[in-house]
Amino acid sequence: MFAFFEQRIRPTTIPEKSPPRGLLAFYWHFVSQTKGLYAALLATGLAVALIDTLIPVFIGRLVDLMEAADRVTALRHSAPMLIGMFLLVLVGRPAAILIDSLIRHNAVVPGVTGLIRWQSHWHVVRQSWALFQNDFAGRIANRVMHTSDALRECVVAGIHAIWYITVYGFSALLLMTNVDWRLGAPTAVWLMAYIFFLRYFVPRMRDLSRTSSERHSLLMGRVVDSYTNILTLKLFSRASDEDAYVREAVDDHTAAIARHMRLITKFTTTLSLLNALLLISTSVIGIMLWVRGDLEAGAVAMAIPLAWTIANTAGWVSWEMNRAFENMGTVQDGMQTIAATDTVVDMPSSLNLDSSEVRGEIRFERLSFTYGRSDGRKVLDSLNFVIRPGERVGLVGSSGAGKSTLINLLLRFYEIETGNIRIDGNDIREVTQESLRRAIGVVAQDTSLLHRSIAENIAYGTPGATQAQIEEAARQAQAHDFIIIQRDCSGRTGYDVHVGERGVKLSAGQRQRIAIARVILKNAPILILDEATSALDSEVELAIQDQLMGLMEGKTVIAIAHRLSTIACLDRLLVLKDGCIVEEGTHEELLKLGGQYAMLWRHQSGGFL
CATH class of the missing domain: 3.40.50.300 (P-loop containing nucleotide triphosphate hydrolases)
Known part of the structure; x- marks a missing residue:
């Protein structure tokens, strides 16, 4: 079973064309080569998200069932629904998670990572000599190695985030509004606030991540440069000067990380406040409607877990989106080398010189x-x-x-x-x-x-x-x-x-x-x-x-x-x-x-x- 998924991709085949310079085109260049796997991830992600959304509904039905006057008759009538829900939770959800994990961890992670690294190296090693003269070997290697992980995780995180926020958020809104529009109002307001929240924080996360990645590549380049020329360093007793050379890069990288982490603290605090407001407002409105007799206990029992699920999912989705845009910054840094314009290019009509015939x-x-x-x-x-x-x-x-x-x-x-x-x-x-x-x-x-x-x-x-x-x-x-x-x-x-x-x-x-x-x-x-x-x-x-x-x-x-x-x-x-x-x-x-x-x-x- 594992081998079947691990062998879905042959990473070291010769690429047909060079990566383009545009960001979205660069992503699609690699995603299109394994789009079947990403489509499968979309399907399994949708299945897991739908099942998780149905669980609060199941809880609400159980509460209504327990309030029935004739419990035996109610249990008999609800038996098919209960069996179906038990099978969905016991068999359907583990099976969907298993398939999702097999695709993600056993096919995409090793195969896609290897494919992007191989093709990136294949293109970089064929770049003109000027590119290597004008950059650190350590920074070039760092970009080739890290871009593969960043691009893969960016796409995978994006797929899961899209489905989860779409399915959880809008399904919850539909379910609660269907019961009573007042019950769904907090979720509607939260969704709008969440969109503005993402629009504010995510681009800033991306920019800070790119800066941090660039500083990391520079630091790696300077460290490797010192190690590569260690004999010169020792012959001229320049360890202290090399300390200063590397210290500058460490300080710049540390400052970039600090700015990034400062924004993450604001991010987590704001999100936790949004989620708390959603949970409290849904609970208060649900209880008030129940007290007035406008809602059954089962509806309240469904709404509160749904709000809690949305809050938890929103945190996870936000981090996935954050990781996606952080990785996008790393990809943008890597593109400077991997998608660099080659200054010396063979023409399509170029001839092959036969060494044995050269006079x-x-x-x-x-x-x-x-x-x-x-x-x-x-x-x-x-x-x-x-x-x-x-x-x-x-x-x-x-x-x-x-x-x-x-x-x-x-x-x-x-x-x-x-x-x-x-x-x-x-x-x-x-x-x-x-x-x-x-x-x-x-x-x-x-x-x-x-x-x-x-x-x-x-x-x-x-x-x-x-x-x-x-x-x-x-x-x-x-x-x-x-x-x-x-x-x-x-x-x-x-x-x-x-x-x-x-x-x-x-x-x-x-x-x-x-x-x-x-x-x-x-x-x-x-x-x-x-x-x-x-x-x-x-x-x-x-x-x-x-x-x-x-x-x-x-x-x-x-x-x-x-x-x-x-x-x-x-x-x-x-x-x-x-x-x-x-x-x-x-x-x-x-x-x-x-x-x-x-x-x-x-x-x-x-x-x-």
Whole structure:
């Protein structure tokens, strides 16, 4: 029985479209995928609410029955009604609650939560790199995890609140008014006051909840940022400063919670007063009408429990509505990441580059880029050059010259503003991002590894690689010898050792050698080396140079290096300054030119850098 409900949703299917930015559209995007379950919740909620409304009616009938002169005859005549009510309370209500609970707790809670989390993660991980550069990783993760719970509970709470207040409130009003309009008057007045009560408090609850959620996400981001950079914190003895950085976020979050709780206190106090007035006024009017002989005792016995039920239900519904709008604030915060507009999007007609057929010609045509700066300052300014298939080109220039920007545009981490980049004649904006990056191998200066095994990290760019292929790539990268002696706290050894978050358990040189092994195994036709040996000691660097030269064979190579000796042997060097190519040629040609490159070479060979 449990398995039947638990298997109603397959949460990890690939989503068909991205979540929209509008709040209601965002809700419907996820609700529509499991609307059958929510419809079932509506039905079971209606059943439970109707049964609960009938119980005070049953109590009133029992009181009338006890007042009958001929008790035996009255009991005989009322037997079918009594049996029906007993079965409704004994069988019908538990069955409705069971089904409602199975749908809510065994189908919706695990399935819908998993579905929203999976799809949110699926969309976020495909967002452009700029989104991750401009936010805390901890805050992004917090939004992905909490939005699923908030959206689910908001919808479920809304469903139950709608039915309960509708069924209890209006059914009670109808039943009491049907007996005597004066008996139903307090309920009618209460319903109007309750609507105004909700209209006043609920939007304020929503706004304060959103503020609280935003402050919570910011606090989470700052805490995770401190933990992620714990080595830097300790190296510079900045624990006290980090305390102040996090304390500010804690104080802001505490203040936001305090404002929220202040409103909740007003909320509960006002509601309790409304409910007390309903119960007292219904009781007073009922008793007065009974004293005057206008009502039977059974009608009063029905009205007072109905008023009490409404009062209790109103408190529960109010909290459900409050939770719904609190969760709505969390959802609105999460939407800033999950439904963010992707700045780099594949066109529907985008082609897939086949890595095995890529020759590797790269053309940069009138390429300009500003990072969208308002002052219009160009990081790259009308670059025009061609890298021939199999050519090895080095990029030289001081920090800020535009080298990394050029690489980021080639990898399509940012959308090109002006000009074109073509690979084998294909505009990179007209091919899919994934196929473009599959055709390019990158060894970056800042190497971070996944917190998985060393083997998984090496094979990350080559799914399905065999253990023999992984080990051969590691040997070529001069990594095999240190890998086989590794051991982690879980007893794993060698290639099975987990490297820690971002590879923290390994040295910078070890991480870089694993990154080089990963690119060797990937064997892409275009190779980018961004300070590929910067973290290696001289002995290992010399040992790996021959392997890198072999790795470059037959590939189109773009290499960035501040140590000019590591790129002096390349086919051509381009010297960038202020986003423009100011010199071009081989190492010997540029030395003879006596310009920017020659100056940098003299400084390095003279020991200044």
